[in-house]
Amino acid sequence: MSLLTIRNLSKAFGGVAAVNDVSFEVRQGEILGLIGPNGSGKTTVLNMLSGFLPADAGQVTMQDRDITSMRPDKLAQQGVLRMFQMTRVFTRTSALDNLLTAGMARGLAEAEAMKRAQSLIEELTLGPVQHLDAGQLSGGQRKLLEFGMCFIEPPVIAMLDEPFAAVHPVMREVMAKFIRARHEQGATFLLVSHDMPVVVDLCDRAVCMNAGKVIASGATRDVLSNHDVIEAYLGETHAGDESLAYGDHA
Numbered sequence: 001m002s003l004l005t006i007r008n009l010s011k012a013f014g015g016v017a018a019v020n021d022v023s024f025e026v027r028q029g030e031i032l033g034l035i036g037p038n039g040s041g042k043t044t045v046l047n048m049l050s051g052f053l054p055a056d057a058g059q060v061t062m063q064d065r066d067i068t069s070m071r072p073d074k075l076a077q078q079g080v081l082r083m084f085q086m087t088r089v090f091t092r093t094s095a096l097d098n099l100l101t102a103g104m105a106r107g108l109a110e111a112e113a114m115k116r117a118q119s120l121i122e123e124l125t126l127g128p129v130q131h132l133d134a135g136q137l138s139g140g141q142r143k144l145l146e147f148g149m150c151f152i153e154p155p156v157i158a159m160l161d162e163p164f165a166a167v168h169p170v171m172r173e174v175m176a177k178f179i180r181a182r183h184e185q186g187a188t189f190l191l192v193s194h195d196m197p198v199v200v201d202l203c204d205r206a207v208c209m210n211a212g213k214v215i216a217s218g219a220t221r222d223v224l225s226n227h228d229v230i231e232a233y234l235g236e237t238h239a240g241d242e243s244l245a246y247g248d249h250a
């Protein structure tokens with residue numbers, strides 16, 4: 001069943017058609033990978049879906065409700081949450097208090113927010129640093145913290161922009177385990193990633209963009225072996241590197 005339906009979404013910056021007539025759906029309970037070479041328009045799509053950028057044209061519906069260009073705070077109230085490439089935490093507040101604040105901002109009573117915060121601290125292996133200011137955490141630990149903040153009250157859909165980039169492999173595995181566990185509980189994800197082994201590992205289906213357009217969508221392995229997709233990536237990197245999908249994953 002479709003949770004989010006994106007129809008004919010477009011966005012131009014000056015003369016550049018960053019997103020050009022893009023349509024796809026995110027199904028209830030799936031992890032959908034949004035992939036494509038650098039500059040293909042993935043982040044711009046996420047910016048529009050999460051309300052950080054108004055669409056020039058097109059429509060986004062969530063279970064038949066029109067949420068096109070709704071503001072980020074309104075979307076968050078509807079359970080549409082976005083994690084950024086650059087993490088957003090309160091750097092002068094402890095990791096635990098960041099979680100507590102996130103829980104209370106989402107309407108939880110303090111005791112319930114604390115219970116969930118402590119459980120997330122444990123699950124995300126942040127126990128040893130829970131009382132440090134978030135600004136003192138490593139980049140990977142901050143991303144884990146942001147995962148916790150996003151999931152303190154389960155979102156309807158979580159949009160993740162390159163969550164694994166520049167993160168230590170040990171923490172990547174904690175993140176992947178966290179995503180898998182939430183997926184098993186029925187959570188829906190839209191995951192932008194350049195890390196193909198992780199996309200293969202986690203994503204049921206994938207949508208590939210190139211130059212602002214969707215060039216392939218379907219089962220992840222089918223998309224990654226699609227001729228146009230391989231061409232698009234080869235155009236970006238170097239001829240001969242055909243290891244799109246099948247490296248060892250961290």
Ligand SMILES: Nc1ncnc2c1ncn2[C@@H]1O[C@H](COP(=O)(O)OP(=O)(O)OP(=O)(O)O)[C@@H](O)[C@H]1O
Pocket residue numbers: 013016017018036037038039040041042043044045
């Ligand atoms: N605010 C902006 N102003 C002008 N051009 C922009 C802006 N944001 C994105 N673009 C352009 O739109 C195109 C799509 O960019 P976008 O960041 O969405 O791609 P991407 O697929 O997320 O890339 P990457 O994988 O490198 O993050 C690029 O040509 C980019 O230069």
